Amino acid sequence: MSTPLTALSIRGLAKRFGTKIAVDGISLDVPAGSFFGIVGPNGAGKTTTLSMATGLLRPDFGTAVVHGVDVWAQPLEAKKLMGILPDGVRLFDRLSGEQLVTYAGLLRGMDRDVVAARVGELLAALDLSQDAGTLVVDYSAGMTKKIALASALIHAPKVLVLDEPFESVDPVSAANIRDILDRYVATGGTVIVSSHVMDLVQRMCDHVAVIAGGRILAAGTVDQVRAGVSLEDRFVQLVGGRSRTEGLEWLRTF
Amino acid sequence: MVAHLLRLKLTLLRNGLKRSPWQLVGLAFGGLYALGIVGMCVVLLVLLRQEDPDLAQTVVVLGGAAALLGWGIVPVIASAVDMTLDPARFTTSAVPMPQLLAGLALGGLIGLPGLATLLVALGTVVTWSRGVLPAVGALVGALLGVLTCVVFSRVVTTATASLAASRRFKDVSGIAFMVPLVLLGPITAGIFQGMAGSGAFLSELAGRISWTPLGAAWSLGGDLERGQTGPAGLKLLIAVATLAGLSWCWKLLLERALVTPPFAGSSRRKGGRLGLFALLPGTPTGAITARALTYWFRDPRYSGSLVVIPLLPVVLAFQGSQTNDYGVLMITGPLTAFLLAWSISGDVSYDNTAFALHLAAGVRGVHDRLGRALACLAFALPTVLVLATVPFFITRDWAWWPSILGISVGVLLTGLGLSSVVSARYTIAVPLPGDSPFKKPPGNVGQTLAVQFGGMGVLLVLVLPEAGLVLAQVLTGDPLFGWINLALGPVLGAALFILGVRVGGRWLDARSPELLAQVTVNR
Structure with missing residues (x-):
């Protein structure tokens, strides 16, 4: 059983799609109050792992426990503790941005006045106030990501699980989001992000896990994992698959 | 290059079906439905072979003109045109324009609507197989007509692409399309009643339409059967000119569309309306x-x-x-x-x-x-x-x-x-x-x-x-x-x-x- 100091504890999670094993027995402890990065190449099983840890995808094997609450045994209690930004799912995009975040708040049984106050602040913080009344279907990709993030934050969760939160978000908004997340971690919240931008993870996170082929290759504090070199170099060492840059001579024959 | 584009289209279709066997079932159901309609049309056209040439001409020309109009209108209002070979995806491939056009046009024939139209059009060859010349005329007309259908639909969709890309237009047109669809029964009944009372009018209408781009291609077989060689020649010219003109329009539109992608912007709205x-x-x-x-x-x-x-x-x-x-x-x-x-x-x-x-x-x-x-x-x-x-x-x-x-x-x-x-x-x-x-x-x-x-x-x-x-x-x-x-x-x-x-x-x-x-x- 996990200690109260562990925000998310994953034990032996595994998932198979047809003949392909997407996640092959992943165990991971995310300390409370940490900014935890999950990195891995495309198709490594990051999204599948996070979906199983947050109750969106039923694992074939294994358990996930959030602050002592088993995600699959007590899903409703566990989900109260988590804010989830899934990657690659649609939103109720015929609602305006403001309506969508309000909806997310009300769905969680929050008081209407509290929701209204928080929606205003969230939209202002994410620079979406000017588009609050625009339908989400007319948003750009980056704005869509931001409004989904707002929906995940509205109920002030203890653990934030964000799958590719910075994808197609512009640099200014990304900096704003990082500020929000930093302050959230400083006050005791736990953030878990997946990304393949190593630079970002190295600067932002204090813990990191490297996933490839459905397994964990390394996990720990960022300094432990990167072992003196940059996270990107260490990642390439761990994952492998760098092709030699010889060949392609013809590319220089233009 | 043309063969390449056709192979691409077929591969896309086959891979789409491979995703699940049920896709195949879906295609089979769609195919059966289309086959039923095509079968009925072809049987009608075969039966028309025994009928008075004037009647046959009226049916073929009016039907052909309706098909051409349908190819132009339906994709726009239903915004359901098959975009697997969306020209925008070839922007970076630098395919020469004539070959891109030919490939896309022929690619448009692969798929249920294209095949159905082609089969029914070929049915008119049977209608006019009363002699060698009329049959050849009907064959040429059918091929011209079907190609015109495909090119026309591409012209219309390319021209309205920026319109069709706007969400509001899609929303409204999709709903508006429901109305004639639901009222199909009363509408067709009304048309048939009107037709029963005015056979002479229809044959006159068909005669007029056969001189327009809408019907010229479809009238070749009938004109030749009735010995009107001169008019048939003129109508062949009209039909070829129509296809050429439409292709030219399509080329211009496509050239413009490839460098100016549709803009689907919308106004920003401030909040405060929770509805x-x-x-x-x-x-x-x-x-x-x-x-x-x-x-x-x-x-x-x-x-x-x-x-x-x-x-x-x-x-x-x-x-x-x-x-x-x-x-x-x-x-x-x-x-x-x-x-x-x-x-x-x-x-x-x-x-x-x-x-x-x-x-x-x-x-x-x-x-x-x-x-x-x-x-x-x-x-x-x-x-x-x-x-x-x-x-x-x-x-x-x-x-x-x-x-x-x-x-x-x-x-x-x-x-x-x-x-x-x-x-x-x-x-x-x-x-x-x-x-x-x-x-x-x-x-x-x-x-x-x-x-x-x-x-x-x-x-x-x-x-x-x-x-x-x-x-x-x-x-x-x-x-x-x-x-x-x-x-x-x-x-x-x-x-x-x-x-x-x-x-x-x-x-x-x-x-x-x-x-x-x-x-x-x-x-």
């Missing part, structure tokens, strides 16, 4: 009701079915006027109730992966079910009450009113309860969010049919008590049964509604992740 979210109770159920109701009016996939409802009595009244027996109008109420109640049986499928929000927020199943059912009930109940009552102002057969009202409310409530159970367990193939309501939905056609028919069968069983009381009134003529029905329908319906919401809620609690996984397949 129904501010009006309905601030609870999970209230929020879900507000969301679902908002979708009923904003999402064309939902509002399309709303447009059908007011047209129902029109269609039924037309039916009545044909036979002068307006009794059939009485089924308006129960039929509307059934359609509206059953329309939420695919609610989670309509959400698609947006359903993940309900799952992530830990919404209780019973709240989810109740919210959706109440949203539908909010406007369905008044609608059904009105539509169940209005016919009696025409038939004046008020003895049936209580019974019809009872069964209508019964069907509505029972149906909503059943839909709540069905959509908690099964997903069906529906158009994806943002797609036209007419677009062929991806996914499991076999399960969709099984769920739909199975569900309707169960509903039929569940409303047997109400139906039995109607039958009893028919047999005995005793209005007492009607009054019993008026009491039984709402009571039994309400019980089944509550039961359905409860059971559906429990199933949803147990199986939400699996349901999300099912809709994810259709992403």
Whole structure:
């Protein structure tokens, strides 16, 4: 059983799609109050792992426990503790941005006045106030990501699980989001992000896990994992698959 | 290069089918349907071989002109044109323009509409196989005509691409397209009646049209059969010029479209308008009701079915006027109730992966079910009450009113309860969010049919008590049964509604992740 100091504890999670094993027995402890990065190449099983840890995808094997609450045994209690930004799912995009975040708040049984106050602040913080009344279907990709993030934050969760939160978000908004997340971690919240931008993870996170082929290759504090070199170099060492840059001579024959 | 593009199209089609065997089933069903229509047309064309050349010419020319118009209009308003070979995707490949055009045009023939048009057009060769010259003329005309159809449709879609890319236009046109589709019966009946009275007019019309780009290609065989070689030559020129002109237009439009992608901007709007979210109770159920109701009016996939409802009595009244027996109008109420109640049986499928929000927020199943059912009930109940009552102002057969009202409310409530159970367990193939309501939905056609028919069968069983009381009134003529029905329908319906919401809620609690996984397949 996990200690109260562990925000998310994953034990032996595994998932198979047809003949392909997407996640092959992943165990991971995310300390409370940490900014935890999950990195891995495309198709490594990051999204599948996070979906199983947050109750969106039923694992074939294994358990996930959030602050002592088993995600699959007590899903409703566990989900109260988590804010989830899934990657690659649609939103109720015929609602305006403001309506969508309000909806997310009300769905969680929050008081209407509290929701209204928080929606205003969230939209202002994410620079979406000017588009609050625009339908989400007319948003750009980056704005869509931001409004989904707002929906995940509205109920002030203890653990934030964000799958590719910075994808197609512009640099200014990304900096704003990082500020929000930093302050959230400083006050005791736990953030878990997946990304393949190593630079970002190295600067932002204090813990990191490297996933490839459905397994964990390394996990720990960022300094432990990167072992003196940059996270990107260490990642390439761990994952492998760098092709030699010889060949392609013809590319220089233009 | 042309062969390359055709191979690409075939590969895309084959890979699409490989994704699941059910895709193949879907194509087979579509194919059977198309084959039925094509078969009927071809048989008609073969039979026309024995008929008077003037009549045959009239049918072929008018039919051909209608097909050409259809190819131009349908893709725009249905925004359902097959974009697997979207020219925009070739922007970076630097394909020479003439070859791109030829490849895209021939690629347009691969697929059900293209093949169907080609087969029917070739049927006209049989109609005119009364001599070598007419048959050759018909063959040339058919090929020209079909190519013109494809190129015309491409011209229209390319020209309106920026228009069609705007969401608002898509929404409105998709719904507007419903109206003629529902009224198809009365409209065709009207046309046939008009035709029966004015055969001479039609043959004159066909004669005129055969001199226009619309009909020139289709008239070659007939003109040659009737020995009008000179006019046939001129019409061949018109047909070739039409195809050349359209191709040229297409080339210009495509050249412009490739460098200026459509802009689908929209105005920014500040917040402050929460709409129904501010009006309905601030609870999970209230929020879900507000969301679902908002979708009923904003999402064309939902509002399309709303447009059908007011047209129902029109269609039924037309039916009545044909036979002068307006009794059939009485089924308006129960039929509307059934359609509206059953329309939420695919609610989670309509959400698609947006359903993940309900799952992530830990919404209780019973709240989810109740919210959706109440949203539908909010406007369905008044609608059904009105539509169940209005016919009696025409038939004046008020003895049936209580019974019809009872069964209508019964069907509505029972149906909503059943839909709540069905959509908690099964997903069906529906158009994806943002797609036209007419677009062929991806996914499991076999399960969709099984769920739909199975569900309707169960509903039929569940409303047997109400139906039995109607039958009893028919047999005995005793209005007492009607009054019993008026009491039984709402009571039994309400019980089944509550039961359905409860059971559906429990199933949803147990199986939400699996349901999300099912809709994810259709992403």
